[in-house]
Structure formats: structure tokens, C-alpha cells
Amino acid sequence: MRRVLAGSLLALAAVAACNSDQAATVRNFTYAREFRYYDEQEVRGAMQRMSVAVRQLDALLKTDGAPPETQQQEVVRLLTEVDAAARALRSPQRASNHPRLTENLDAFLAEVELARASAQRTPPNYYAAGSITGSCLHCHAPASAR
Numbered sequence: 001m002r003r004v005l006a007g008s009l010l011a012l013a014a015v016a017a018c019n020s021d022q023a024a025t026v027r028n029f030t031y032a033r034e035f036r037y038y039d040e041q042e043v044r045g046a047m048q049r050m051s052v053a054v055r056q057l058d059a060l061l062k063t064d065g066a067p068p069e070t071q072q073q074e075v076v077r078l079l080t081e082v083d084a085a086a087r088a089l090r091s092p093q094r095a096s097n098h099p100r101l102t103e104n105l106d107a108f109l110a111e112v113e114l115a116r117a118s119a120q121r122t123p124p125n126y127y128a129a130g131s132i133t134g135s136c137l138h139c140h141a142p143a144s145a146r
């Protein structure tokens with residue numbers, strides 16, 4: 001009886017696989033609880049969000065003449081955006097289908113936090129904010145190494 005039940009659950013899971021909304025249901029059957037499964041779309045979405053934010057950040061820091069308070073608010077907002085996108089990928093499980101990501105995310109988040117804290121100070125210090133793209137290298141090899 002157990003076997004029959006397990007069989008029909010698997011069949012159900014297979015049906016659910018056709019519906020992307022229910023992909024999570026299937027993963028619950030397929031992967032152990034200790035395993036974090038990252039959806040490609042989820043990782044890409046977060047990376048694209050971070051790319052847009054760091055590009056805007058670089059542009060902002062290069063621009064002269066913005067009112068200091070506006071500039072500070074914007075720098076902090078963009079770093080908060082990077083932080084939120086990255087934080088959504090955090091995983092308490094150590095094993096995942098993106099081990100590089102799981103292992104390096106906390107180091108990256110710590111640097112984003114530091115950059116944000118320095119930018120929030122009075123007077124602000126944007127040194128760490130200006131070099132945040134360097135922190136992407138925790139996971140991405142520098143162009144020179146490719």
C-alpha cells in the first residue's frame with residue numbers, strides 16, 4: 001500500500017512538473033531538506049538586479065555636483081538594493097546546486113554591509129561603495145583571469 005501511495009505521489013509530482021508554479025513541490029520530493037536548490041531564474045534575476053544597482057552606483061559616484069544629501073541617500077539606497085538581492089539568495093543549507101554562491105555569499109554581504117555603513121556615516125565615506133564591484137569577484141573570476 002505504501003508503495004502504491006509513493007508511486008502516485010511521484011506521478012503527481014511529475015504532473016506538477018509541467019506547471020512551473022509547482023516546481024517547488026517537485027523539488028521537495030527530489031531534493032533532501034539539507035539541500036538548497038537555486039532556480040536559474042532566481043539566480044539570474046538577483047544578479048541582474050545587482051548589476052543594474054552597481055552600474056548606477058558607479059555612475060553616481062563619478063558624477064560631480066549632485067547635492068551631497070541626495071547623493072548619500074542614493075548611494076545608501078543602491079547598496080540596500082544590492083544587499084536585498086543578495087540576501088534573498090542566502091541559504092542556511094550548506095549544500096546546493098551553486099556551491100560557489102552558497103560559500104561566498106556571506107563574505108560578499110559583509111562587504112556590502114560595510115560599504116553601506118560607511119556611506120551612512122556623517123560625513124559619508126564612499127571608498128568601499130566605489131569598490132563594491134571588486135566584491136563580485138568573490139564568485140566571478142576577474143576578466144584578466146579568463
Ligand code: HEC
Nearest residue numbers: 043044047050051054098100101104105108135136138139
Ligand atoms: C556569492 C556569489 C556571487 C556573487 C557575490 C556575485 N555573483 Fe553574479 N553570479 C553568481 C552565480 C552562481 C551566477 C550564475 C551563473 C554562474 O554560475 O556563473 C551569476 C551570474 C551573474 C550574471 C549573469 C546573469 C544572467 O542573466 O545569466 C551577472 C550579470 C552577474 N552574476 C553579475 C554580478 C555582479 C554585478 C555582482 C556584484 C554586485 C555579482 N554578480 C556577484 C554568483 C555570484
